[in-house]
Amino acid sequence: MDKTFDFKNLEPKLYDLWEKSGGFTPKMVVGQKPYTIIMPPPNANASLHIGHALFVTVEDIMVRYHRMKGEPTLWLPGADHAGIATQVSFEKELTKRGLTRFDLGREEFVKQTCAFTMKNRATMEDQLRRLGASCDWTRKKFTLDPDVSEAVFTTFKKMYDEGLIYRGERIINWCPRCATSLSDLEVEHKETEGTLTYIKYPLVGGRRPRGSSDPEGKFIVVATTRPETMLGDTAVAVNPADKRYVKLVGKKVALPLTDREIPVIVDEAVDMRFGTGAVKVTPAHDPTDFEIGQRHKLPSIVVIGQDLKMTEAAGKYTGLKVKAAREQVLADLQTAGLIEKTAAHSHNVGHCQRCDTAVEPMLSKQWFVKMAPLAGPAKAAVKSGQIKFIPEHFEKLYFNWMENIRDWNISRQLWWGHQVPVYYAKDYPDKMAVAATKGEAEKALGGEVAQDPDTLDTWFSSGLWPFTTLGWPKVTDDFKYFYPTTMMETGWDIIFFWVARMIMLGLYCTGQAPFELVYMNGLVRDKEGNKISKSKGNVIDPMVMVDKYGADALRMGLVAGTAAGNDTAMSEDKVRAYRNFANKIWNAARFINLEVSAPKDIGAVELTSEDKAWLKEFDAVSAEVTKLMDKYQLGQAAEKLYDYFWHTFCDKCIEVAKPRLQDMAQKDIAAAVLNYILKNCLIMLHPFVPFVTEAVWKNLYEGDLISTKRSS
RNA sequence: GGACCCGUGGCUCAGUGGUUAGAGCGUUCGGUUCACAUCCGAAAGGUCGGUGGUUCGAAUCCACCCGGGUCCACCA
Numbered sequence: 001m002d003k004t005f006d007f008k009n010l011e012p013k014l015y016d017l018w019e020k021s022g023g024f025t026p027k028m029v030v031g032q033k034p035y036t037i038i039m040p041p042p043n044a045n046a047s048l049h050i051g052h053a054l055f056v057t058v059e060d061i062m063v064r065y066h067r068m069k070g071e072p073t074l075w076l077p078g079a080d081h082a083g084i085a086t087q088v089s090f091e092k093e094l095t096k097r098g099l100t101r102f103d104l105g106r107e108e109f110v111k112q113t114c115a116f117t118m119k120n121r122a123t124m125e126d127q128l129r130r131l132g133a134s135c136d137w138t139r140k141k142f143t144l145d146p147d148v149s150e151a152v153f154t155t156f157k158k159m160y161d162e163g164l165i166y167r168g169e170r171i172i173n174w175c176p177r178c179a180t181s182l183s184d185l186e187v188e189h190k191e192t193e194g195t196l197t198y199i200k201y202p203l204v205g206g207r208r209p210r211g212s213s214d215p216e217g218k219f220i221v222v223a224t225t226r227p228e229t230m231l232g233d234t235a236v237a238v239n240p241a242d243k244r245y246v247k248l249v250g251k252k253v254a255l256p257l258t259d260r261e262i263p264v265i266v267d268e269a270v271d272m273r274f275g276t277g278a279v280k281v282t283p284a285h286d287p288t289d290f291e292i293g294q295r296h297k298l299p300s301i302v303v304i305g306q307d308l309k310m311t312e313a314a315g316k317y318t319g320l321k322v323k324a325a326r327e328q329v330l331a332d333l334q335t336a337g338l339i340e341k342t343a344a345h346s347h348n349v350g351h352c353q354r355c356d357t358a359v360e361p362m363l364s365k366q367w368f369v370k371m372a373p374l375a376g377p378a379k380a381a382v383k384s385g386q387i388k389f390i391p392e393h394f395e396k397l398y399f400n401w402m403e404n405i406r407d408w409n410i411s412r413q414l415w416w417g418h419q420v421p422v423y424y425a426k427d428y429p430d431k432m433a434v435a436a437t438k439g440e441a442e443k444a445l446g447g448e449v450a451q452d453p454d455t456l457d458t459w460f461s462s463g464l465w466p467f468t469t470l471g472w473p474k475v476t477d478d479f480k481y482f483y484p485t486t487m488m489e490t491g492w493d494i495i496f497f498w499v500a501r502m503i504m505l506g507l508y509c510t511g512q513a514p515f516e517l518v519y520m521n522g523l524v525r526d527k528e529g530n531k532i533s534k535s536k537g538n539v540i541d542p543m544v545m546v547d548k549y550g551a552d553a554l555r556m557g558l559v560a561g562t563a564a565g566n567d568t569a570m571s572e573d574k575v576r577a578y579r580n581f582a583n584k585i586w587n588a589a590r591f592i593n594l595e596v597s598a599p600k601d602i603g604a605v606e607l608t609s610e611d612k613a614w615l616k617e618f619d620a621v622s623a624e625v626t627k628l629m630d631k632y633q634l635g636q637a638a639e640k641l642y643d644y645f646w647h648t649f650c651d652k653c654i655e656v657a658k659p660r661l662q663d664m665a666q667k668d669i670a671a672a673v674l675n676y677i678l679k680n681c682l683i684m685l686h687p688f689v690p691f692v693t694e695a696v697w698k699n700l701y702e703g704d705l706i707s708t709k710r711s712s
Numbered sequence: 713g714g715a716c717c718c719g720u721g722g723c724u725c726a727g728u729g730g731u732u733a734g735a736g737c738g739u740u741c742g743g744u745u746c747a748c749a750u751c752c753g754a755a756a757g758g759u760c761g762g763u764g765g766u767u768c769g770a771a772u773c774c775a776c777c778c779g780g781g782u783c784c785a786c787c788a
Contacts, residue, residue: 001747003749005749171786196788223788224788226788269786269787270788273787274787280788282788286786287786288786289786291786345788347787393717396715396716397715397716400714400716400783401783404784493783527724560726561724561726561735561736566717566726570724571737573738574724574736578736580749583749585748586747586748587748587751590747594747635726636727650747650751651753655752658746
């Protein structure tokens with residue numbers, strides 16, 4: 001054996017041996033409960049980052065642990081097309097070439113994005129191998145695989161037929177850069193400095209409102225941060241309890257800059273303490289206003305188009321960009337003497353999660369999933385303990401979201417993703433059919449059809465992932481045997497995006513909760529606890545760590561001493577420390593290999609009381625580690641093993657044994673004990689540091705099956 | 713506005729009712745290089761944010777307070 005563990009040379013060889021041996025493919029034993037993890041499919045649009053390395057490590061540890069216990073163990077790998085994320089990322093590439101997606105056209109764009117994705121996917125899969133991921137590559141899946149897509153379309157149709165998916169004209173989040181609608185989750189709110197403008201709306205035949213700030217009594221004053229939307233106002237609302245306005249309710253105001261008159265109405269949603277207590281209602285451009293509009297059957301007037309230009313409904317402002325329209329509206333109001341005052345006002349403005357462009361709330365016809373009927377069973381599954389979260393407190397977060405759930409906008413005007421399975425008759429575009437395949441649509445519509453250009457929210461297919469990967473809706477052997485799965489391991493940041501939806505859709509589609517356990521890993525942060533980001537320049541590339549210190553070292557660095565759900569601080573120092581640990585294992589084994597030949601079984605030698613004490617201590621550690629593993633306290637299990645192996649086994653057992661190994665009378669006994677503990681430590685350590693333990697094992701117990709010499 | 717998390721040695725964090733509170737990195741002193749990119753031994757360093765309570769016993773449970781962070785949310 002070499003003086004040090006040559007991870008650079010050995011790790012890839014070992015992985016190759018593992019993969020070729022078929023050991024990652026489980027044997028399905030009838031009657032034996034399998035241990036199953038469906039890997040969260042990494043987005044196939046970039047290399048793996050340190051966060052991926054963490055989840056791979058945690059999952060691989062659990063999978064190796066259960067596999068070694070003799071359970072049929074499946075870890076199914078995959079890749080996600082990652083709709084909007086990939087599209088935005090590829091569009092950035094195009095921008096560098098001075099192109100937009102519209103220059104390419106949809107077909108060519110999809111083709112190129114696909115090539116881009118496949119290239120990234122291959123890289124990503126290699127990186128998983130380098131991290132030691134013992135997943136079953138024979139079962140790998142991609143979210144755009146034909147069978148997965150078919151399952152997605154089938155689900156869409158089923159939900160449509162059962163009234164859970166509907167098409168509706170509602171206020172959605174519109175990203176003007178991506179030119180698509182977004183779900184509420186894909187919008188990030190940012191505190192933005194704005195201006196609150198107080199605008200006077202003249203009363204029609206009005207009487208002086210008591211306490212009004214308007215001395216003439218001819219106006220009702222509203223406050224807004226979006227003056228240009230006034231062109232689409234269809235009412236002014238006040239709180240029913242607001243005494244200041246009680247006499248104005250039911251009256252009309254003349255909407256400035258237009259020739260329309262709009263009513264003054266009452267609605268609970270109005271906050272008396274904000275602004276003047278009177279609010280302009282623009283149902284087409286504000287979510288609250290939309291709801292007020294629904295309650296009062298107000299018309300919706302769209303004055304801002306998807307291109308962020310004023311529509312024809314905006315009269316003389318038609319064609320102006322929103323910002324220009326705002327300035328013009330303000331100027332015109334000023335001229336008319338209708339601006340009472342302005343005030344600085346900071347408020348939250350939604351931004352696109354992917355491209356950071358300010359999102360425009362907009363009335364639009366989109367597809368939605370009705371969430372309330374799905375949320376009920378999903379809440380119950382967690383409440384009843386059918387699904388458990390680790391750590392438990394994330395259940396509160398889950399309930400909190402479930403209880404305030406709103407319908408889910410699932411249609412996107414993107415090009416990369418599953419095209420919605422909605423078809424229109426070519427000759428009669430009003431005739432629509434939802435069908436799992438084009439053939440079915442043609443049958444239903446009796447002739448040629450055109451497919452709706454929209455695509456699905458990428459998280460829709462993700463929500464089906466635990467079972468589409470196993471062949472559902474076909475009742476395959478895999479589905480029967482491995483579903484429901486055992487554990488879903490993922491980051492707490494996608495608990496709503498993904499975990500909640502998998503539970504809802506899993507229960508809906510299969511009638512069973514898709515997994516028993518949700519293990520939340522934390523975020524990997526830098527040494528100072530900062531979020532890792534390219535812009536901060538504190539990125540730790542997992543592959544660089546693997547190159548410098550080995551995958552075992554990186555794995556230990558990621559999990560040792562961390563707890564589920566807690567963010568973990570990562571540093572090169574830490575990885576270096578565990579590189580030394582991997583080497584320590586190697587050298588302890590090397591020492592025993594040098595000093596001991598053909599060790600006897602501990603049952604075949606006369607143990608001293610001291611030997612018995614060593615073995616007893618080992619047994620205690622072994623029991624404790626097992627207990628920790630079963631409770632998913634991996635960080636503690638890793639630390640316990642580290643501490644025991646280094647500071648008890650190496651520092652004490654081996655040191656004390658050194659003189660005994662020179663003593664003919666003691667030699668066999670000492671050798672047997674050392675060998676026994678080493679061998680069992682290797683077994684327990686293997687899930688954490690699979691490479692060095694495997695290399696040692698092969699050298700000591702299987703003969704030198706792999707060369708430990710550096711290849712020239 | 714609602715909800716959640718955290719506050720433990722210089723730094724980054726484990727530990728969630730029970731004997732002298734732990735690890736990694738860092739610091740100090742000594743030894744060794746005879747398995748180890750070294751390694752070993754020893755040491756310094758914490759009234760576990762504060763106050764009150766429950767308990768035979770609390771870093772660990774409860775209440776309040778202070779400090780830090782995060783998420784959700786339609787105050788225009």
